[in-house]
Each structure stands twice: as C-alpha cells, then as structure tokens.
Amino acid sequence: MKFKSKKLTHLNNHPVMCIIMNMQKIPINTYNSPTVILELIYRLKVKDVMCSNLITVNRRTSMREIQKLMRKESITGMPIAEGKRLVGIVSMDDIITALDEGYIEEEAQDHMSSKLIVLEDDMPVSFAITYFDRYPFHRFPVLNRKKELVGIVTSRDITTRLLMEINREIDRIERVTGYDKQTGGETHQVRTFTVLKHDFENAGGASTEIKKRLKKDNRDPRLIRRAAIASYELEINLVVHANGGEIKATFETDSITIEAKDTGPGIPSVEQALTEGYSTANEWIRSLGFGAGMGLPNVRRVSDEFSIESSLETGTHVISKINL
Amino acid sequence: MKLQDIEKKLGYTVVTLPDVDVEITDAYTSDLLSDVMGNAPEDSVLITIQGHKNSIAVASLIGMQAIILCNKRSAPEDMVDAAISESIAIFTTSDSQFIASCKIGTLLNS
Structure with missing residues (x-):
C-alpha cells in the first residue's frame, strides 16, 4: 500500500484524500504485466475512452442552474467553456460549498475551479490512469492540439472501455489456434x-x-x-x-x-x-x-x-x- | 445391429437420433466415466444412468454412437443439445442397466 502522506496532516478529514490514503496505487507500471495489457493501455488513446458528447455552460451561468443540470444529466463535473475553450470546471464539491456558504445563485465564473489539470486527446490511456492515481480528481477535461475542449474522462469511462478491449483481446487470443x-x-x-x-x-x-x-x-x-x-x-x-x-x-x-x-x-x-x-x-x-x-x-x-x-x-x- | 433397432425392437424411447446409418458392434455398461473412457469400444452403445452432458463428451471423444439412460433417468436439455451437435443418439428406458445390457446383448448376437 502506498501513502500519499505529505499533506495529510492538515487534510486528513478531507474524504477524497482519505480514500487516496487507503487506496492501493494503480498497478500501471508493473514490469511484469502481460504484454497484451501493456500494449492495450499504450495503444488506446484518451480520445478512445473519453466522453465527447459534452454538456457545457458558460461562465455567466449560475451555480443553481449548473446544479439542476448536473442532477438532470447525472453528471458530477460541469465544464465551463467559452466557445471551444475550457475556462473552468464546477464540481459537485463546488456545488455543495456554494449551498453551504449561500452563494448558489451566483455566477460560475466566481466559484469555478480554474486551475485545471487536463489531458490531451492523443495521450495514451496509461497517462490518464496515472493522472487518476496522482491527483484527487474524479474527472479530467480533454483538450486537442489546438487546446480546444473535446471531451471529459472519468475513471468509469476508462474501466468500461478497458474491459471491452480486454474482452476483445482475450477473445482473439482464444480464437487464435496456436502459433x-x-x-x-x-x-x-x-x-x-x-x-x-x-x-x-x-x-x-x-x-x-x-x-x-x-x-x-x-x-x-x-x-x-x-x-x-x-x-x-x-x-x-x-x-x-x-x-x-x-x-x-x-x-x-x-x-x-x-x-x-x-x-x-x-x-x-x-x-x-x-x-x-x-x-x-x-x-x-x-x-x-x-x-x-x-x-x-x-x-x-x-x-x-x-x-x-x-x-x-x-x-x-x-x-x-x-x-x- | 442398427441404432434404430434400439427403438424398434426394444421399445426404448428416442430422445435424439441422428440421421446416420451406423452398425453398432458392441456395448459397454458403466456409470464411471473414466472406466468408460478407458475401456469402452468404438461404435458401441453406452448403457448407463449418467444423464448429463459429460457422458456425451466421453462418448464423443472415444467414438461411441449412442447412450441408453436406464432406470427412468432423463436427459437434461444441455445433454440433448450436446448429443445433437455431436451426432450421438440418446434413448431412455425404465429397464435397469442389467436388463438393458441383457437385451442389447441379445440384439447384438442375433
């Protein structure tokens, strides 16, 4: 078990950090992983697993509207965009804090997270997995080379796609009649x-x-x-x-x-x-x-x-x- | 003796009967699949109470043609499916393995 212990002394009541503290590090760089799995997580790109059917709002949208939209669409993080440019994200945490501190009617631009960690759509999935290991976020926005917002990735997206691909690979291996x-x-x-x-x-x-x-x-x-x-x-x-x-x-x-x-x-x-x-x-x-x-x-x-x-x-x- | 004789002459119930014209030359009576595997002759009929899919696997692997399920045992659906795909006949009867063996023995000698 690996501990991410540096900041835990003053953050150990924070649920996300606690989970990370107890979580096993994702075994992504294991030198003895089967080749087929390694190939898979390097061959698959972020754009292959991300959700590209995005709902976005602009910076003037109120936190309240965002909250309603998140509930209606069952999403946990709302990208704030200007045209194709990503300017921030409002997460479930931000919404809860807004409710707690009474600024739920205010505009997103004042309360969104704007220092964002993003992924590029051409990065291998292994990068995305490492990011989930490294940062306490549940989703990462995805930009293309032109820095345009093209998708969003959750660990669920990766799990789903990886399982599909693993099934396909195993199936292929089983069908290959010897070598x-x-x-x-x-x-x-x-x-x-x-x-x-x-x-x-x-x-x-x-x-x-x-x-x-x-x-x-x-x-x-x-x-x-x-x-x-x-x-x-x-x-x-x-x-x-x-x-x-x-x-x-x-x-x-x-x-x-x-x-x-x-x-x-x-x-x-x-x-x-x-x-x-x-x-x-x-x-x-x-x-x-x-x-x-x-x-x-x-x-x-x-x-x-x-x-x-x-x-x-x-x-x-x-x-x-x-x-x- | 022909597969069809098991129905026509002994009145055993047909569960599945492939459309093949094979001559049955021998029979083997056992409920132990390893025993069947090791000793049963080819082109023979298996007299047993083992009504499940694994009996078909064994029969097919060693080239047996038919299985007679004795003592009113029935063939579960997956066994019938396996028998159809492996072209193996299944019959059922209320006779015991001993009685069935005697009757089949008589047929083989006639």
Whole structure:
C-alpha cells in the first residue's frame, strides 16, 4: 500500500484524500504485466475512452442552474467553456460549498475551479490512469492540439472501455489456434487451454478441440482415441482436483504431447494416485460419474512417455506424450 | 445391429437420433466415466444412468454412437443439445442397466 502522506496532516478529514490514503496505487507500471495489457493501455488513446458528447455552460451561468443540470444529466463535473475553450470546471464539491456558504445563485465564473489539470486527446490511456492515481480528481477535461475542449474522462469511462478491449483481446487470443514456432527446422503447433475448478459445464472442451485438430490432420483413429483419453482425463483432473490449471497440447509431425499444469493443491501420494481404483473424489463428484480412480492410470496406459511431478507447494505437472 | 433397432425392437424411447446409418458392434455398461473412457469400444452403445452432458463428451471423444439412460433417468436439455451437435443418439428406458445390457446383448448376437 502506498501513502500519499505529505499533506495529510492538515487534510486528513478531507474524504477524497482519505480514500487516496487507503487506496492501493494503480498497478500501471508493473514490469511484469502481460504484454497484451501493456500494449492495450499504450495503444488506446484518451480520445478512445473519453466522453465527447459534452454538456457545457458558460461562465455567466449560475451555480443553481449548473446544479439542476448536473442532477438532470447525472453528471458530477460541469465544464465551463467559452466557445471551444475550457475556462473552468464546477464540481459537485463546488456545488455543495456554494449551498453551504449561500452563494448558489451566483455566477460560475466566481466559484469555478480554474486551475485545471487536463489531458490531451492523443495521450495514451496509461497517462490518464496515472493522472487518476496522482491527483484527487474524479474527472479530467480533454483538450486537442489546438487546446480546444473535446471531451471529459472519468475513471468509469476508462474501466468500461478497458474491459471491452480486454474482452476483445482475450477473445482473439482464444480464437487464435496456436502459433507456429520454428524449432530446429521443424514446425510444430502449441495450443493452450485454461481449465477452471469445478467447471463441469465446459469439461471436455480442450479434449474435443485436440481431437478435432488430430482428425483434421488425418491421424490414425487409434492414436486419436489415445490422445483424447489422455487429454480428457487430465482435463477432468484439473476440474475435479486442482484449483484449475492449464492444458497444453503440442502437435508435432510425429507426436502429440499433452501437458497438464496446475498451481495446487498437489497430490499427497503420487503412487496411490497412479493406482487403479484409488480416488479422493467426494460424493457429489462421484455422482457425476467421475472419481473412479482411473484417471491417471488411463493416461499412463495410453501414453508412450509419461511423467508426473507433484508437490503440495507448487502443484502438479503431468506430461503425456503419444507418438503418432 | 442398427441404432434404430434400439427403438424398434426394444421399445426404448428416442430422445435424439441422428440421421446416420451406423452398425453398432458392441456395448459397454458403466456409470464411471473414466472406466468408460478407458475401456469402452468404438461404435458401441453406452448403457448407463449418467444423464448429463459429460457422458456425451466421453462418448464423443472415444467414438461411441449412442447412450441408453436406464432406470427412468432423463436427459437434461444441455445433454440433448450436446448429443445433437455431436451426432450421438440418446434413448431412455425404465429397464435397469442389467436388463438393458441383457437385451442389447441379445440384439447384438442375433
């Protein structure tokens, strides 16, 4: 947790500052962020997320009118503009102070905030996020290169747009069927599937995809069946026993390797887990037909090469290689 | 034996029946999906009480053609949807797995 403590001694009754004091710093510059997210917040510009359908008033508008307009339009900050030039902002705080101190009927120009922090429409969204972290404001006006007011950004605008973009990106990543990697002149393909804990609804999805792929490649049906068995059992293990995990299928010209990796809780006795009929599955999982104690034995039986490593600290990693 | 025989000759109820002309050569009776996965033969019919979507996943992955749900078990909607998209037949019956297995065994031998 980071503290913005410099001015807090005399401002610690101020609600905004208090919130900031307790808030975690937005993790925007984390060096280990996934590339796709970093690319996203640098690729997206402020103009992509801002609201450009602006309501503005001029400096002669009364604080009362602004208050009514803010309520009617459900906005929390009103830009005061002269033509396309931004001259100030009246925030909800300014309105409350006006009501409190009895000057609500007076004109905006005498009470608006005019020392403004603004964003430029060409700045990356990462800038805007940093601004929300750095300043106690809930919105930033956006100017274009000609210093004209073109929009306003709230953290809600950023959240909405970022989520939309993240969904689109993830969707794209999931649709991309693996990627080609050149290894020693041989092309192979890797596909990775995320498997969630207790997600019986989608259990079998990864295996189905793997099977389809092998079928498309016209592989021997007996080998396809073995690969289907290995991947399905490993997938179900992730659903039933692990806190979710990943299935990785590596398609090579002469083999398929299926790997299952999870982050826990780990298998207490690998030897027992490899014994037919031994199962730790509970009643309701058995009632679905799982937990026969044949999962790992089935995988080992159909594999040409099989390895399993499990630790209660780091989870389980199973590799099954089937020669085609 | 043909898939259609399960309805015509045994009077089992059709839930979904793909329009395919396959020869059923074998059957497997089990309620444990890993057991089915590991041991059931291809082009066979699964006799079980596991009326849920995962049975379709297993049947489809190992190339089984039909599932007979015994003991009056019914097929939930998502199971039927999955069966239709994977072209797997589903039948229901009030027979137990044992009785159904005997009847299917007779059909296969005739």
